[in-house]
Amino acid sequence: LKARSKLMMISEHGDERGYLTVIEGNKTIPFEIKRVFYIYGTKEGIRRGFHAHYKTKQALIALSGSCTIHLDNLERKDEIKLDCPTKILILEPNDWHEMYDFSVDCVLLVLASHLYDAEDYIRDYELFKSLHT
Numbered sequence: 280l281k282a283r284s285k286l287m288m289i290s291e292h293g294d295e296r297g298y299l300t301v302i303e304g305n306k307t308i309p310f311e312i313k314r315v316f317y318i319y320g321t322k323e324g325i326r327r328g329f330h331a332h333y334k335t336k337q338a339l340i341a342l343s344g345s346c347t348i349h350l351d352n353l354e355r356k357d358e359i360k361l362d363c364p365t366k367i368l369i370l371e372p373n374d375w376h377e378m379y380d381f382s383v384d385c386v387l388l389v390l391a392s393h394l395y396d397a398e399d400y401i402r403d404y405e406l407f408k409s410l411h412t
């Protein structure tokens with residue numbers, strides 16, 4: 280059976296000053312964080328991603344605004360809306376993913392289990408299908 284990406288809610292520390300939310304590697308999320316990147320200023324109507332990975336696991340959080348993640352592991356497809364900073368999507372390497380419907384103020388934070396390696400990307404959907412069926 281394929282590993283399934285999953286949505287998690289994490290707790291926030293709120294008080295009269297506002298909110299603070301924390302993510303710890305190998306604790307809040309099931310991997311050590313090796314890389315962090317963020318996607319922002321996304322133009323209207325843009326869809327990006329269009330790949331799966333061989334080994335990289337990721338955690339996605341919309342720190343501000345919202346966006347939707349299309350997931351496809353060939354057994355099932357899902358559309359996950361990220362619209363609050365306490366919602367985390369744990370994205371398995373075997374999920375083809377596309378991100379769309381970004382609000383103008385969306386800041387999408389991505390925590391990754393591996394350093395950037397172009398060789399870890401599967402960008403051809405036909406190849407993805409052949410590897411996973």
Ligand code: TYD
Pocket residue numbers: 314316327328329330395
């Ligand atoms: P790209 O893979 O096109 O983004 P997406 O999957 O969201 O469509 O990445 C955009 C550019 O950034 C591309 O030139 C590769 C580069 N990049 C890095 O150099 N390091 C990274 O960790 C990532 C995620 C991208």
